[in-house]
Amino acid sequence: MKKITFLVLGLIIVIIILVFVFSSFYILDQTQTAVVLRFGQIVKINEQAGLSFKTPFVDNVEKFEKRVMIYDISPVRVITADKKTIVVDTYSLWKISDPKLFIETMRTVNMALSRIDDVVYSHARDIIAKYDFEEILSKKRFEILDSILEKTKADLKIFGIDVVDVRIKRNDLPEENRNSVYNRMNSERYSIATQIRAEGEGQAQQIKAEADKQVKIILSDAERESKIIKGTADASSIKIYADAFSESPEFFELRKLTEIYQNSFKDSILVIPQDSDILKYFKEVK
Amino acid sequence: MADYEVFNADQKDPETPKKKKSFGIKSIVLILIIVFVGILLLTGVYQVGPSEVALVRTFGQYSYTQGSGIAFHLPYPIQSHEIIDIRSIQKIEIGFRTTSTGSSRDVVDESNMITGDENILSLEAVVQYRIIDPVKYAFNILNAKDLVKLSTESVLRERVSLSTIDDVLTSKRDVIGIETSKIVQENLDKYESGIKIENVYLQDVTPPKDVVASFDDVNNAKQDKEKMINDAQKYSNDVIPKAKGNAEKVLREAEGYAYEKIALAEGDAEQFRAVLKEYNLSKDITKKRIILDAIKDMIESAKIKVVSDSGNTLKLLNLDEMFGGDSK
Numbered sequence: 001m002k003k004i005t006f007l008v009l010g011l012i013i014v015i016i017i018l019v020f021v022f023s024s025f026y027i028l029d030q031t032q033t034a035v036v037l038r039f040g041q042i043v044k045i046n047e048q049a050g051l052s053f054k055t056p057f058v059d060n061v062e063k064f065e066k067r068v069m070i071y072d073i074s075p076v077r078v079i080t081a082d083k084k085t086i087v088v089d090t091y092s093l094w095k096i097s098d099p100k101l102f103i104e105t106m107r108t109v110n111m112a113l114s115r116i117d118d119v120v121y122s123h124a125r126d127i128i129a130k131y132d133f134e135e136i137l138s139k140k141r142f143e144i145l146d147s148i149l150e151k152t153k154a155d156l157k158i159f160g161i162d163v164v165d166v167r168i169k170r171n172d173l174p175e176e177n178r179n180s181v182y183n184r185m186n187s188e189r190y191s192i193a194t195q196i197r198a199e200g201e202g203q204a205q206q207i208k209a210e211a212d213k214q215v216k217i218i219l220s221d222a223e224r225e226s227k228i229i230k231g232t233a234d235a236s237s238i239k240i241y242a243d244a245f246s247e248s249p250e251f252f253e254l255r256k257l258t259e260i261y262q263n264s265f266k267d268s269i270l271v272i273p274q275d276s277d278i279l280k281y282f283k284e285v286k
Numbered sequence: 287m288a289d290y291e292v293f294n295a296d297q298k299d300p301e302t303p304k305k306k307k308s309f310g311i312k313s314i315v316l317i318l319i320i321v322f323v324g325i326l327l328l329t330g331v332y333q334v335g336p337s338e339v340a341l342v343r344t345f346g347q348y349s350y351t352q353g354s355g356i357a358f359h360l361p362y363p364i365q366s367h368e369i370i371d372i373r374s375i376q377k378i379e380i381g382f383r384t385t386s387t388g389s390s391r392d393v394v395d396e397s398n399m400i401t402g403d404e405n406i407l408s409l410e411a412v413v414q415y416r417i418i419d420p421v422k423y424a425f426n427i428l429n430a431k432d433l434v435k436l437s438t439e440s441v442l443r444e445r446v447s448l449s450t451i452d453d454v455l456t457s458k459r460d461v462i463g464i465e466t467s468k469i470v471q472e473n474l475d476k477y478e479s480g481i482k483i484e485n486v487y488l489q490d491v492t493p494p495k496d497v498v499a500s501f502d503d504v505n506n507a508k509q510d511k512e513k514m515i516n517d518a519q520k521y522s523n524d525v526i527p528k529a530k531g532n533a534e535k536v537l538r539e540a541e542g543y544a545y546e547k548i549a550l551a552e553g554d555a556e557q558f559r560a561v562l563k564e565y566n567l568s569k570d571i572t573k574k575r576i577i578l579d580a581i582k583d584m585i586e587s588a589k590i591k592v593v594s595d596s597g598n599t600l601k602l603l604n605l606d607e608m609f610g611g612d613s614k
Contacts, residue, residue: 004311028346030346030425048347049346049348050346050347068427070429070433072432091436137400137448138402141447164477167436167437167440168440169436169439170395170439171400172398172400179496181405185497185500186499189497189500190503193500193503193506194507196504196510200511200515203518204514204518205518207518207521207522208521210522214529215526215528218530221533222536225536225540229537229541229543229544230543232544234547237547237550240548243555244555244556244558248562251565252558254573255561258576258580261581262587265585265587266587266588267587267589268588269588269591270588271594273594274594
């Protein structure tokens, strides 16, 4: 029984010692900074990772992220200098640069985020309002981002926050404006399409007209050539006939006239007077 | 307690079970301690996969990097480890998500981007990256993976807003991917993220659904144009060779005509000369014969022959009757 008592006692002592040891030390991760508070007052900022000592039961340790954090800021509507509403979706990279200041002014990360929200939004709104929409889409964008970053940085420094970067993730037209853009895009495209078709038709006409012209040239060239050939032949034939017939115009005339007699009276009514030479023997027989 | 001590002076009988009992508790405690220590030691055993490394921390502070294999570190809470994959290429999808079934779903808010000429297009991309410096990766940025996505989205939009819609859809498409990956890398290096961007691939770059029809119409118009030109070309290829054929035909005909004409003329001329030669030999009789032959043919070939009294009596003939009464 005595042994059990010793055992129990020993166990209690060990537990007390362990609790004491555990509450005198704390482990600080490489990614964190510790703020040691004594009755709510900051007594020490510890950035050295590893095992550290604190006064047990009296000191309270709060740990904060030391790394750069990403904060995706919710999209906001802002108005540009040319009175267009755009939706700007930003994100920022930030870190706690001064844990003492941070804990004094912000207390929690959530508080800090809502503050970042407010500051980025107000600067984004003010700065974007100085530019036209077209400029926001141009290289001026970098200028805009730089000045938002610079102002945000300056504003948040007093809270122990270092804003590493502010970037625009999206800058879009709000839903209701998109349709008008789509309409414009549609009409633009249809007009391009019409132009392309007209060009096609034009070029096709040109090719066809050129072909028709070639056809005419080819055919009329041939026609001319053929007329020359025929004409030359006609001329030669006239000469051949003339050469031959001029050897005896009298015989030519005879042949031609008799030919007419032979061929021209076919199926006609022929009236022969009684006193014609062809009937000179007619009466003698009678 | 005193009671026990009194009894303790006595011997054996109570002693034995008591000893046994204390031995039992001791052993249980011992076993518990062994199990506890064992479990504690087991928290120090870990395995690192072939593409991974483990960052070992001693009381939270980074101590060393452990390569792949089975390894051991001091038990919790003295040492701990964090496993980071440094060789696998990981990917992030922008503008769409591949679902577990393998099909993909569009994320319109991400994919819709506005171009420098104030048009909207839909762009889907995949970023591939790898952790090249696990220490930087673990200790510099919280959730550095998210940064890859945000940064790529931001830079992609920036690039698109500096280009025109036609450029993005056609010639600048590849350039945008390359530029984006370069600029994102610069940003990530600036933040010392320990991440290397392997690639930014632009997947589908298309006009938004609401304007697809009109964009398609432009493509159709291009096809139509090609077709019209081809048809015209076809027409041209059809009519010109035919015309050339026709031209040849006309020419050959003319040549044929010319040959025939001259041949006929020459034939006629020779015939004339031949006959003339004979004619000259007996002029009078031949002349008469020719004339009479002609008259004979003439009379023979006439349909109606009339012998009139004199040249003036012809008027008395009833021509109407002769021709069947319809010539008047």
